[in-house]
Amino acid sequence: MATKRNSSEMQTGNAEGQVRRPKKGASFVGGARPSGLWAVPAAVFFFIFGILPLFIVVGLSFFKWNGLGTPQFAGGQYWAQFIHDPKVMKSVGVTLTLTILGIVTQTPLSLLLGAWAAGRQRYRAVYTAIYFIPYLLSGTAIAVAWRAMLDPNFGMPSKMRWLFGDGNIFGNASSAIAVLVFVSLWQFTPFHALLYQGAVRAIPKTLYEAASIDGAGRIRQFFCITIPQVRNTLITSLLFQVVGGLTAFDAILVLTKGGPGTDTQNTAYYMYSTAFKAYNYGYSSVIAVVLIVIATILSLVMVKVSGYDKMRSELEGI
């Protein structure tokens, strides 16, 4: 295998060399594309760590296994359990609630911020840089920090009774969900704003100039030019949010541990606790498979419905 790879690389190299001697450090510019063999390491890694586990998880969902000894075949036992498990429906509800609230809060805010930050004034660059900081922090660190800041006796709630009441934020389902939504808003809005900033900067100025001449104000321009022009970015951002919402985990683990009770336990967290706290890998695999299927279907539907797969240019009317 190794010799084969070497000889084929050599051949490609020689062939290219005969045609045109490339300048140092620019070997591919305008030249032949690298051989498919170059993708082998990445493909092998993806297969071993991405595809293979997927099949193992599907297989494991038919076995009883606590991580020790040999897995015992359990047939469809865990699938039957899944259908009758009220915690599954509740966790799906929590997942949808968190995802939808995430989209509803993050999209408008990040679109506005992105459009604002697309201006080229220097102060905007400074503000944007500062605003981007939350996205550079680790998700766990963010959750730990907010957990401390929201402590009822030593955090903000003890000083701001008018806003937080008695401060039992993590003890009620609604306020615990509100915290999760708020923290992910704080954490992820910069990322989506960055996407929109890039998209808005790519809109040709001529469109705005023409609109101004026709008498459109800034608000009209925003709705009639900016939003339609960033449509593809909007879909990308929504896709990120849907997939991220379905697999949201770290913030829940640190902030609420799915509590109070199971009120903020989303499907991903339920999967985790089934596998790594209850050591029921079979049932956990069932949840994982269903999660993968749902996420795939949702992504496909969104891509189809939005026409994102056709990748039409956004530069209409130019």
Place this chain on the structure above:
Amino acid sequence: MKMKRFVAAAIAAVSCLSFAACGSDTASKDENVIHIMSSGDSSANMERALVDEYNKTADVKAVLDLVTSADYQNKLQTVMSNPKSDSAPDIFFNWADALMIQYARADVSAPLDEYMEKDPELKDNFLPSILDAAKVDGKYYGIPVRGVQPIVLFYNKKVLSDNGIEAPTTFDEFCDACEKLKSAGLTPIALGGGDQWPTLNWYSVIYQQVMGNDDVQKMMDGGVDEWSSPKSKKALEIIRDMVEKGYFGTTYDSVKHTDGAAPALLEQGKAGFELMGSFGYSGHKAAAPEFTNDDLGYMVFPPIDGVKGDAKDLVGNPCNYFSMNKYTKHPEACVEFLKMLYSDKCVEDQLKAGNLPATTNASEMVEKVVDNASDGAFLEWESQALTDAPHFMITWTPNHVSSSSQPMLDGMQQYFNGSIDMGTFIDEMKALPTE
């Protein structure tokens, strides 16, 4: 061209290396050592000292593999899924009840009875009540390591005396104290309900008194009817009554013990009591040494009037254990290592670190080795409480399976904070997983 060939070779080399890395443990593994795998938290210094001491004389040397405490159980589960592999440890850190049973029944940990017969000291030098918690199907699968952790009622002496309260000797006096603290504008009892297991402390202590050990044990052994017995209902009423009277304040579910917020309430005089494993002492000592020396009080939970259980009984984590891999190549060396756990040196190290080891010689040694008066007093008190206790009950794991813990904790939190009623709670507990 040379450059390109070099890059191709480099990529090939890197990918080979990354695959080889998976097996590098085996390559470096020395046949003539025993591996001790333990949880790498602050108490692990004890194991470090132990390994150093052991290696001074042993032929088969010991290697200590520490894993971060949060990842330890999962990592252990993974390596022990193939106990014969070279990466599996020879001795591993273990817990009583569900995990002890799990590893014993999966046939990966070795029964230690034959070694105890050969050398009775391995058995006789440990407190029977603690050693027995390592019994599975009549055989011993673990040797006690680190300190015992009974649940203790901690209190702030200054807060109590400032409010004209004496340390309560009965449950009624305890409730009176809570009422007084409440009217003084304090949270009577600090509770880290956000972690859930501190809430379980309250169930286990009150159930132990109201129901008695035998009935609670039946409940843990899978006796579902015990959950709906009149005594169980009485215990549940007492718990809910305390919550409704506001003894825990209103924000307990937003407070955690693990991040130091609940202990801080006690340390800063914002709360009067906290019910916590005895490890709470070293936590206070690290966070607020002055408070711990001057104002930290502790007692066994006071007796409830007219109930079945013995108020001297204790409940909590008995301690941790070292278990032996059934497939170890050096069982004799492992046993020699385990014998170190009751050596004077090891007991002394643990006492100095504030842990009370489950050895019979620990209580006599407290006075000799502990310099700090406050630490010594606590350890002596704890040791006395253990001696006085007719029974030491292990922290609850219904049906002795790990899968029941989380649903139990969820149900307990919900009944405690009033989001489900007693009937629903009992139904949920009866339906806890059994495998």
